[in-house]
Amino acid sequence: MSSTPLAAPTPLLSGITIIDLSRVLAGPFATMTLANLGARVIKVEIPGTGDDSRAFGPFAEGKSLYFSAINCNKESIALNLKAEEDRAIFEKLLEKADVLVENYRPGTMEKLGYGWDTLHARFPHLIYGAASGFGDSGPYSKRAAYDMVVQGMGGIISLTGYPGGKPTRVGISIGDIAAGLYLSIGLNAALFNRTRTGIGAKIDVAMLDCQVAIMEDAVTACDKTGEVPGPHGTRHPSIAPFQAFKASDAYVVIAAGNDHLFNLAAQALEEPSLSTDPRFVTNDLRHQNVDALQDEMEKVLAKQPVAHWLDALNAKGVPCGPINDIPHMMKDPQVAARNMIVSVADPVAGEIKVAGNPIKVVGLAEPKTFAPPPQLDGNRAEILAEFVGVKTGEPA
Known part of the structure; x- marks a missing residue:
């Protein structure tokens, strides 16, 4: 099949x-x-302050670069969901929307009158995505969490760093x-399912669950061997050589994932012995003797x-690479060839660079x-005109 770009771009979403x-x-x-991927995203933010991350540094001309990195290609309207007038606007948005996303602590949306059961009864087409620390169920469900909390609880910190080092x-x-x-991923699956059923679904994602899910083989290995996994620095827990090695000027990563690649690495190092x-x-012997292997390889690499x-x-x-700083x-x-650093013209901060989209559609x-990250409430007029039928200067 041809990979020629389509004459009329049609983003997947x-x-x-x-x-x-x-x-x-x-x-x-x-x-x-x-x-x-092409979806229209309308941020509904708290009047006056907006998304918490708008206050996170560093800043350029007073605009948060943290916020900017994550919020390009979005629009913003500020609504107080405890105020009757703004609730009416919010519900107009939901009438025409496909997806609602929130990451409040479980129970918060119910207190606002916008829990899943209520919204599903009123807007059966609507897909509801919720991210929280611990999800809708379990003994920790109502607890607060940040990234650092679930990194600790999920085990990834215990696998990070060097043996004997601090967390x-x-x-x-x-x-x-x-x-x-x-x-x-869950929201895309729900969108696909809705094409078959016409009905929305709730996607409940817990940060702790996701940390457990990305543990690679740590859960299975710990269960069957009884050994408690720990940190290995840059080394792989079961493959060697698969780490950073010191060359004469800096470190180089060499990842020889099988015996054939190790033989090729030895040839590249001009040390076939x-x-x-x-x-x-x-590989099993290399893993058992990994300290000696590192010593022998670094004698050559130096x-x-x-x-x-x-x-x-x-x-x-042989798979290899430098250790780059940012x-x-x-x-x-x-x-650069993959368009993974994108320049964005921001009306406040000037030109900013953000990470590109890693999902390439052939x-x-x-x-x-990208469209620049929105100013707080910066799209209010056009959103009200489209969803509520209110023109500029008219009361909502």
Whole structure:
């Protein structure tokens, strides 16, 4: 089939409208993912303050870069859901919307009169997405949570860092981001199901659940072996070599996931005896002797800089890479070729750069920029005109 870009771009979620009550990261990350696929996302924010993350630094010309990173391609209207007039507007939005997203603590929406049962009875087509720390059920359901809480409870901190070191948080908010990704998957599944049934569904995603779900083999291995997994630095818990190694100028990552790749790595290092050393001839033996393996490899790697070894390893087809800081990552030609750093013209902050959309649709021309993150209540007039029929200057 041809991969020529379509003459008339039609984003996959074009025509889908999402009303987004969520704030900070888990919910907004989900709606960002859907907005990047073409959905229309309308943020409903608290008057005066808006999304909590609008107050998170760093700032450019007074605008939060944290908020900006997660909220491009969205619109904003400020509504007080405890005020009768604003509730009427909100309900008009729901009449025409496909999806509602919120990340309040369970029970909050019920107190506002907008729980799932109430909304499903009134708007049976509406899909309801909820992200929270612990979900709608279980003994912790009503507890508050942030990313750091579920990183600790979910076990990922116990696997992060170096043996004997202090507890180390994963460098990004993986508790929120994993929940946002799972929520976006659930919402897409509900949208597909609605094409068959005409009926919406509630998607209940808990941050703690998502941390358990991404544990790779830690749960299964712990259960069957009785061994408690712990941190390994950059090493893989069962594959070797699969870590960062010191070259003459910096660290290089080498990931030889099988015996064949290890043989190729030994050739690239011009040290073929490594692959015949009885300590290293199988992955199991390499794992048992990983300290010795690291010592032997670093003796060789110390002779040349990272760039030399990347050329040699890539020439042999061995998975490898540098350890980039963020500026180097942003300048990587592969990242640029995939449009993964996007420049956005923000009317307040000026030009800002944000991460691009990693979901590439073959045959669909990809936009080279995003709509800037909205000002609080910045789309009020057009939203009221479209959903409520109120023109500028008229009372809602």
